Amino acid sequence: MAEAQVEMAWSVIKGSVEEWSSVLLVLAFPLTGFIINGLWGRRLPKPIVSFVACGSIFGAFISSLYLLAMNLALPPLQRSIQVTVYPWLEAGPVKIPFALLLDPLSIAMALTVSGVSFLIHVYSVDYMAHDEEFSRYFALLNLFVFFMLLLVLAGNLATMFIGWEGVGLCSFQLISFWFTRERAAEAGRKAFIVTRFGDFGFLVATLGLLAIFGTLDFGDIARAVYENEIVKPWWGGEVRALDALNRPTAIGLTLGTLICLGLFMGAVGKSAQFPLYVWLPDAMEGPTPVSALIHAATMVTAGVYMVARLNFLFEQSPIALTVVAVIGAFTAAYAATMGCVENDIKRVLAYSTISQIGYMFLACGLGADIAGFYHLVTHAFFKALLFLCAGSVMHAMHDVLDIRRMGGLAKKMPTTALTFWIGGLALAGLIPSGLFSKDAILHAAENQKVLWGLGLFTASLTAFYTTRLGVKVFHGKPRDEQLYEHAHESPDKMTIPMILLALGTLAVSVLWMPPFLPGHWKVLPEYLSPVLGEIHEPSPQEALQSTIWAIGAASLGLIVALMAYAWRPGTLWVFAKALPFLYRLVASKYFVDEIYAAIITRPGRRLSELISAHFDLGVIDATVNGVGWLTAKIGSAVRRMQTGFVRNYALYFIGASVLLIFYMLVRGVMMMR
Amino acid sequence: MLLKAVFLLVAFGAIVGAIGMLVSPKPVHSALFLVWTLFCIAAIYLLLGAEFLAVVQIIVYAGAIMVLFLFIIMLLDLRRDEFGPDTMTVQWTWGLIFTALLAIALVVVAGAAVALRFSGDPLTLTPIPDLARLLFTKYLLAFEIASLILLIAMVGVVVLAKRPKGGA
Amino acid sequence: MEAAIPLNWVLALSAVLFSLGALGVLIKRNIIVMFMSIELMLNAANIALVAFSRAHGNLDGQIVVFFTMTLAAAEVAIGLAIIVALFRIRRTVDVDRATLLKW
Numbered sequence A: 001m002a003e004a005q006v007e008m009a010w011s012v013i014k015g016s017v018e019e020w021s022s023v024l025l026v027l028a029f030p031l032t033g034f035i036i037n038g039l040w041g042r043r044l045p046k047p048i049v050s051f052v053a054c055g056s057i058f059g060a061f062i063s064s065l066y067l068l069a070m071n072l073a074l075p076p077l078q079r080s081i082q083v084t085v086y087p088w089l090e091a092g093p094v095k096i097p098f099a100l101l102l103d104p105l106s107i108a109m110a111l112t113v114s115g116v117s118f119l120i121h122v123y124s125v126d127y128m129a130h131d132e133e134f135s136r137y138f139a140l141l142n143l144f145v146f147f148m149l150l151l152v153l154a155g156n157l158a159t160m161f162i163g164w165e166g167v168g169l170c171s172f173q174l175i176s177f178w179f180t181r182e183r184a185a186e187a188g189r190k191a192f193i194v195t196r197f198g199d200f201g202f203l204v205a206t207l208g209l210l211a212i213f214g215t216l217d218f219g220d221i222a223r224a225v226y227e228n229e230i231v232k233p234w235w236g237g238e239v240r241a242l243d244a245l246n247r248p249t250a251i252g253l254t255l256g257t258l259i260c261l262g263l264f265m266g267a268v269g270k271s272a273q274f275p276l277y278v279w280l281p282d283a284m285e286g287p288t289p290v291s292a293l294i295h296a297a298t299m300v301t302a303g304v305y306m307v308a309r310l311n312f313l314f315e316q317s318p319i320a321l322t323v324v325a326v327i328g329a330f331t332a333a334y335a336a337t338m339g340c341v342e343n344d345i346k347r348v349l350a351y352s353t354i355s356q357i358g359y360m361f362l363a364c365g366l367g368a369d370i371a372g373f374y375h376l377v378t379h380a381f382f383k384a385l386l387f388l389c390a391g392s393v394m395h396a397m398h399d400v401l402d403i404r405r406m407g408g409l410a411k412k413m414p415t416t417a418l419t420f421w422i423g424g425l426a427l428a429g430l431i432p433s434g435l436f437s438k439d440a441i442l443h444a445a446e447n448q449k450v451l452w453g454l455g456l457f458t459a460s461l462t463a464f465y466t467t468r469l470g471v472k473v474f475h476g477k478p479r480d481e482q483l484y485e486h487a488h489e490s491p492d493k494m495t496i497p498m499i500l501l502a503l504g505t506l507a508v509s510v511l512w513m514p515p516f517l518p519g520h521w522k523v524l525p526e527y528l529s530p531v532l533g534e535i536h537e538p539s540p541q542e543a544l545q546s547t548i549w550a551i552g553a554a555s556l557g558l559i560v561a562l563m564a565y566a567w568r569p570g571t572l573w574v575f576a577k578a579l580p581f582l583y584r585l586v587a588s589k590y591f592v593d594e595i596y597a598a599i600i601t602r603p604g605r606r607l608s609e610l611i612s613a614h615f616d617l618g619v620i621d622a623t624v625n626g627v628g629w630l631t632a633k634i635g636s637a638v639r640r641m642q643t644g645f646v647r648n649y650a651l652y653f654i655g656a657s658v659l660l661i662f663y664m665l666v667r668g669v670m671m672m673r
Numbered sequence B: 001m002l003l004k005a006v007f008l009l010v011a012f013g014a015i016v017g018a019i020g021m022l023v024s025p026k027p028v029h030s031a032l033f034l035v036w037t038l039f040c041i042a043a044i045y046l047l048l049g050a051e052f053l054a055v056v057q058i059i060v061y062a063g064a065i066m067v068l069f070l071f072i073i074m075l076l077d078l079r080r081d082e083f084g085p086d087t088m089t090v091q092w093t094w095g096l097i098f099t100a101l102l103a104i105a106l107v108v109v110a111g112a113a114v115a116l117r118f119s120g121d122p123l124t125l126t127p128i129p130d131l132a133r134l135l136f137t138k139y140l141l142a143f144e145i146a147s148l149i150l151l152i153a154m155v156g157v158v159v160l161a162k163r164p165k166g167g168a
Numbered sequence C: 001m002e003a004a005i006p007l008n009w010v011l012a013l014s015a016v017l018f019s020l021g022a023l024g025v026l027i028k029r030n031i032i033v034m035f036m037s038i039e040l041m042l043n044a045a046n047i048a049l050v051a052f053s054r055a056h057g058n059l060d061g062q063i064v065v066f067f068t069m070t071l072a073a074a075e076v077a078i079g080l081a082i083i084v085a086l087f088r089i090r091r092t093v094d095v096d097r098a099t100l101l102k103w
Helices: A023-041 A046-074 A104-127 A133-153 A157-174 A184-212 A217-226 A240-243 A257-268 A279-285 A289-295 A299-309 A318-340 A345-365 A371-396 A414-428 A434-442 A449-474 A481-485 A490-511 A523-532 A540-567 A573-576 A580-587 A587-640 A646-672 B001-023 B027-045 B051-076 B091-114 B129-138 B140-161 C009-027 C029-058 C060-090
Strands: A012-016 A081-091 A094-102
Touching: A012 A587, A023 A046, A023 A133, A046 A104, A046 A490, A046 B001, A046 C029, A081 A580, A081 C009, A094 A104, A094 A133, A094 A587, A104 A133, A104 A289, A104 A299, A104 A371, A104 A523, A104 C029, A133 A157, A133 A289, A133 A299, A157 A257, A157 A279, A157 A299, A157 A523, A157 C060, A184 A240, A184 A257, A217 A490, A217 A540, A217 A573, A240 A257, A257 A279, A257 A299, A257 A481, A257 A646, A279 A289, A279 B051, A289 A299, A289 A345, A289 C009, A299 A371, A299 B051, A318 A449, A318 A580, A318 A587, A345 A434, A345 A490, A371 A434, A371 C060, A414 A434, A414 A449, A414 A523, A414 A540, A414 B140, A434 A490, A434 A540, A434 B129, A434 B140, A481 A587, A481 B091, A490 A580, A540 C029, A580 A587, A646 C009, B001 B027, B001 C009, B001 C060, B027 B051, B051 B091, B051 C029, B129 B140, C009 C029, C029 C060
Parallel strands: A012 A081
Antiparallel strands: A081 A094
């Protein structure tokens, strides 16, 4: 894999801001939308607010297209441009500018983000039409897109971190959008705090990189690593970059491995992987379009993007790559199991998201970053679509989330049902593009039998819970007649984005088709190879074989689900009753929330109570009060000097002057010596 | 030699007068002792050649200020100090201590002033025109302000000593 | 020319008179006598000033003494006026009875 890198475009070209001002447009549009809607949104009529919000994202999308065109106009090996917008932090030789990196990876991601965001914004106009905080919603959504684009287009770790934290903040705000509900407020807090946990690793790793390389710019660090340049690390002297990264540390892992693990910790938090995934299911308390945008298509994929962005670092540490792949595969299977027994429509999709992101990390951990990125793009489309369908269903069912009260909705909401199945089957990996992207990942995992096995198992489960969800919601007999009566299809502004996303899901498959299909288009790999490395192109026979395995696993899940929920309802309950312990374990999400509460939350709270009582009250307050008490005491002692007798005062006078005279005498004598 | 003896005599007289002022129980006697001391000081001014100041001392200090004191003593009809036992022993102890220390310190300083000597013949009298010239040129501002202060003092005394209307 | 009267002696006299005046201020209970002790202190300072004026050979010291006497006169006038006003109320010249400025 290393040989192909030599041709890579890590000769990052420094571009000027004027030449690439369109990148500033990409960022300026959503930021302007936030400012306008944030400051004056309440006073503007709703159509204006919607227009500003959707228009700004559309502007960002068009600007991204323009950026793509400009980027494609350059020769393939010179497509990485760094644009320094502002010399931000400079301390001696260390310079951390506010810089953006325009290369195939960032532009592709920016396109995905802005495109899907736009459709979700349009959907939100009708979904949130009855909400009073209409303008605040759109302002926050725009701000989120701004930060996400900043994260994606960032040229160094510091700028990326601004975007990283910014999307975390917006996510927090949007999850607890209806903050008067206790559960929503708690969910927001949980999300913020859990991801903060991961951010700690991110920051420490960033510091480590800064201390070794003296810079945080992606281009500079990549070049230093690839050409094994001389660096001046914090422990003094000069050393080759790879030797610096391979320096052993006290706990046996190399420095490079620790840095990668720290970065991955941030990714685990942000992308909701094991063990920091607990915030994502609760984040469903927010409005459904928020779940679609932030917790399916964009923010949670930031971790994957970051790992892909820094692939040159991860490559230097096989241990880190293994950790990434293993956690990815494990999380994929683990989350899929919980999705199978969940009865809340959004939570099923939430666990599904956690699971699919696990796939992406699996790919990155195996070095197949392009496959992981492909899955990121396809997933953005079909998962956003699925969430929008869920929102449509909720809209029709008066915000009921429990699928046990639904059924037979296909007759009332045909568009929603159709688009749902398109997205669902893509998720299950049975139709392109989900089929292609998942297949690419599984093929990359073929040599690691355990991981491959987990991937297949997860594929089965994915198909199972997706089918279960679809059948229970849209087919069969309605389980709640009253709700069914009032159900209706959603308005156009909601269904059209859904249709567009469904079409997009199918259309995106042209980005990378398997070799056994005629045409064999490889648009995405060719575009991204200079940045992420060459792909292993299997022969058509190998590819076909791998695809058959994947389809087979998915079909198994599909058939079991159909059997259990469509043809012979109740079949699986037998299993559930036979193994009550297992069912309860999975249904209670393996008691992870309870475990966390016991190990972390409650001790943490007790600790802060202790500190508050003993240190804050006992020491700090005591000191402050003590100063006051001391002053009063001294005052009451000293005021006895004011006896009122003139003679005493005269005594003080003369006594003090005598002392002064003696002092001066002594000093004079000393000086004379 | 003669001068030294005269000085010592006059100095001794001044000190005796001061002690007498402190010791007498009757305020009138204290005032008279102070007058005696002031006269001795005027003599010392003469010995130092400042005859103008000696005369001014007698006229103003002994002749006006002390007379004022005596007037007040008479006005307030003070005969003996009839205050009762003095309970503030702290004044006596610390007063004596501090005063002794003060005396020692200052005398030490005085003794150390060996570098300075009287210049010229000490008995030559100061030419009064020179004094006047200094007063009206270099110290003109102070002169004017001093006259203002005297005016203020006059006014102040009248205001302070007036009987309040409607009885005390 | 040998100084007839040593400067030190004059300064020593001034020191002694000053200390005696200070003692009087601290010890006497009669306001009037206390005031007189203050005048004694002033005079002691005047002696020192005249002596130094002679030592330096210029007349500035004597001018200062002149002003000091002036101010002493003004001060005594006002001080005694205050004592009279006080006496009217308190009917005593015991300085220990004027203790309103206490804690």
